[in-house]
Structures are given as structure tokens and as C-alpha cells.
Amino acid sequence: MSLMNLNEMKLYENFLKKELVSVACIVDEEGYYPESIMRGLGELGAFQVSGLSEQDALSKRLELIELSAKYCVSTSFLIWCHTTAISFVLNSNNEYLKKKLLPLLEDGQVLAGTGLSNPMKYYAGMEPIRLKAKRVDKGYKISGVTPYVSNVGPGHWFGIIAQVNEKQRIFTMVDCDSLGLSMTEHKDFSGLNGTRSFTCRFNDVFIPNEFIISDSADQFIPMIRSSFVLTQVGMGLGLVQASVDTMLKAMNKQNGTNRYMDICPSQILDQVTALQQKAYLLSGSSKDEDFISAVQIRLQTAELALKATETAVLYQGAAGYFRKSDCMRRLREALFIAVVTPAIKHLKRLLHERNSVLS
Numbered sequence: 398m399s400l401m402n403l404n405e406m407k408l409y410e411n412f413l414k415k416e417l418v419s420v421a422c423i424v425d426e427e428g429y430y431p432e433s434i435m436r437g438l439g440e441l442g443a444f445q446v447s448g449l450s451e452q453d454a455l456s457k458r459l460e461l462i463e464l465s466a467k468y469c470v471s472t473s474f475l476i477w478c479h480t481t482a483i484s485f486v487l488n489s490n491n492e493y494l495k496k497k498l499l500p501l502l503e504d505g506q507v508l509a510g511t512g513l514s515n516p517m518k519y520y521a522g523m524e525p526i527r528l529k530a531k532r533v534d535k536g537y538k539i540s541g542v543t544p545y546v547s548n549v550g551p552g553h554w555f556g557i558i559a560q561v562n563e564k565q566r567i568f569t570m571v572d573c574d575s576l577g578l579s580m581t582e583h584k585d586f587s588g589l590n591g592t593r594s595f596t597c598r599f600n601d602v603f604i605p606n607e608f609i610i611s612d613s614a615d616q617f618i619p620m621i622r623s624s625f626v627l628t629q630v631g632m633g634l635g636l637v638q639a640s641v642d643t644m645l646k647a648m649n650k651q652n653g654t655n656r657y658m659d660i661c662p663s664q665i666l667d668q669v670t671a672l673q674q675k676a677y678l679l680s681g682s683s684k685d686e687d688f689i690s691a692v693q694i695r696l697q698t699a700e701l702a703l704k705a706t707e708t709a710v711l712y713q714g715a716a717g718y719f720r721k722s723d724c725m726r727r728l729r730e731a732l733f734i735a736v737v738t739p740a741i742k743h744l745k746r747l748l749h750e751r752n753s754v755l756s
């Protein structure tokens with residue numbers, strides 16, 4: 398199924414397994430940011446997509462996110478943030494960013510995130526755009542607050558959308574070291590505390606023209622929103638497979654009592670395999686007309702992740718109820734997949750509105 402070169406995939410999987418198994422718990426709970434793992438992936442070429450076809454680049458991204466989620470969804474999410482930021486630059490016509498920033502992002506020297514939750518909700522008719530932009534000489538000045546942006550900090554970059562007026566919104570990359578940008582880290586989430594997630598306050602932050610991805614975010618969004626949603630599916634696919642492994646290991650406990658449970662590992666495995674096939678098939682042709690299919694797969698995977706992680710706890714019993722157990726961490730990870738934008742409620746709204754248009 399994988400379009401990624403098998404040797405290349407094995408290299409990343411070995412690296413991720415070796416690095417993540419021992420740190421997943423402290424990343425999730427204690428806020429340890431797996432920066433060296435992100436940089437190590439960059440050095441191995443895991444973020445390198447320039448020169449690949451659009452389809453191969455998307456499959457590579459999806460697969461990397463899936464592989465890492467088997468061991469640690471926080472890191473998988475950081476990979477999603479970083480590779481999504483890369484997709485912003487790649488899809489733009491900005492030669493300056495392609496020359497100066499893209500190579501550093503691809504080899505992991507510079508790490509980046511995406512502050513698009515609010516704009517994604519804006520485009521779904523859920524809330525107004527929170528960041529405002531004012532045209533000034535040689536660029537824009539941005540003001541406002543975006544409450545959660547992950548994989549950021551000193552030396553990092555991230556993508557945002559800001560509103561100039563009713564008719565115009567701009568899409569730009571932001572350097573975290575910009576003057577007027579203040580950032581406060583969240584360390585009190587119930588999980589994923591090592592994702593370097595910050596509230597970002599913009600106070601007249603100057604953005605030079607060279608950093609602009611598009612003067613029309615409305616036109617740019619259709620170029621990236623399908624892959625934005627589809628690649629998130631990787632987090633759920635990896636997480637569900639890890640939960641199935643836990644269920645299988647607990648199968649023979651107490652004289653095979655888990656055999657009497659309503660949900661068995663093979664049922665979950667069949668469902669995750671079907672979703673995996675659909676996701677990789679779609680990654681081969683991800684265009685904006687595939688957006689609704691990506692939304693459907695994203696929703697089904699988020700729901701399956703909730704079911705699989707809960708069932709894994711039931712299979713394991715008290716051992717899975719310890720706060721630091723893998724099972725409990727995975728339950729928190731599944732809840733994150735369910736609430737991160739586009740959250741389950743957001744996905745359901747998109748599907749409902751699409752169905753109303755068609756009926």
C-alpha cells in the first residue's frame with residue numbers, strides 16, 4: 398500500500414521506535430519537547446519533499462505521521478505541524494521563502510507550526526477571523542490573539558491567516574522572533590504537553606512582503622485544505638494499530654476472558670485497514686474536490702480511535718488504568734484527535750452542510 402520507498406520507511410520506523418518508546422510518557426505528561434527527534438528526522442531526510450511528485454510527497458507525509466503515532470501521538474502531531482507548514486511554502490508562489498526557508502525546514506534546522514484552527518473554523522462559518530492585518534509600507538502589521546499554536550518557540554516559524562478587510566484575508570509565514578509577538582506556553586493540558594503549544598499575541602507585528610504566502614488566503618486555502626485534513630488521519634491510523642496490539646497482548650489474560658467482549662481486535666483491525674486503504678488512495682489524488690472525502694475519513698478515524706483506545710483499556714483492566722500507562726496516554730491522545738481542528742463537531746458540520754446542499 399505504501400508509496401514510500403520501503404528502505405526509507407524502515408529507516409524512519411526504526412529511528413522513531415528507538416527514540417520514542419522511552420520518551421512518549423514524559424512528552425505527554427511532563428512537557429518534554431522531542432526537539433532532537435524532530436531534528437534527527439530532518440537529518441535523515443524524512444521532511445524532504447522538494448523534487449517529489451505531489452502524490453509521493455503527500456503519501457510520505459501521511460506515512461511518517463502514521464508510523465510515529467504508533468509510539469507517540471504528540472510527536473506525530475508535531476510532524477503534522479511541521480510538514481503542513483512545509484506544504485504552505487511549497488504550494489505558494491513565494492520564491493524568497495522557497496529559497497531561504499524551505500531548505501531549512503526540509504532538513505529540520507528550522508521547525509515550524511500552523512495557526513490555522515481559527516481560519517479553518519472561519520471558512521466553515523463557525524467564527525470570525527481573530528487576527529487583523531493592516532497594509533503598511535513594504536508589508537503588513539498584524540494584531541490579535543491566536544490561543545493555541547504548536548511546534549513553535551524561539552527560532553521557529555508558523556503560518557497564519559489575518560483579515561485585512563471584509564473582502565481580503567492574507568496568508569503569511571511568521572518568524573516567532575518577530576518584534577511585538579509575545580508567546581505563552583501551555584503546560585496544563587491533560588496530555589500532549591510536550592507539543593510546545595503557545596498562545597500567540599500579536600501587537601502590531603510587522604510582516605514583510607517577502608513572508609507572504611498569498612495576498613488572497615481565500616484562494617490559497619483550497620490548495621492545501623484537503624491535504625491538511627487527510628494527513629491528520631495518520632495520527633488516528635497509528636494510534637488505532639497500537640491499541641489493537643495492546644488488545645491482542647491481553648487476549649489470553651484470565652483464561653481468555655476478553656473473548657467475551659463485544660469488540661474484538663480483528664473487527665478494529667478490519668476497520669482501520671479499510672480507512673488506511675481509503676486514505677492512501679486519496680493521497681494519490683488529493684485535490685480540493687476530494688476535500689469532503691478527506692473529511693469523511695478524518696471523522697471515521699477519529700471515532701475509531703476513541704473506540705479502540707477505550708476498548709484497549711477494558712482489555713487491559715487495572716494495568717491500563719494507571720495514569721502513566723500506555724493505554725491511558727492513548728485515551729488522552731484519541732481525545733486530542735477528536736478535538737483538534739477540524740474537531741469531530743466541525744467535521745460533522747461540514748458533512749451536514751454538504752449533504753444539505755446536495756439534497
Ligand SMILES: Cc1cc2nc3c(=O)[nH]c(=O)nc-3n(C[C@H](O)[C@H](O)[C@H](O)COP(=O)(O)OP(=O)(O)OC[C@H]3O[C@@H](n4cnc5c(N)ncnc54)[C@H](O)[C@@H]3O)c2cc1C
Pocket residue numbers: 478510511512513514515518524527542543544545546547548586588589592594733736737738740
Ligand atoms: C494540545 C493542543 C494543541 C493544539 N495545537 C494547535 C495548533 O498547532 N494550531 C492551531 O491552530 N490550533 C491548535 N490547537 C487548537 C485546536 O485545534 C482547537 O481549535 C481548540 O482545541 C479549540 O477548539 P474548540 O472548537 O473547542 O474551540 P473553543 O475552545 O470552544 O474556543 C472557541 C474559539 O474561541 C476562540 N478563542 C478562544 N480563546 C481565545 C483567546 N484567548 N483569544 C482569542 N480567541 C480565543 C478561538 O478562536 C476558538 O476557536 C491545539 C489544541 C490543543 C488542545
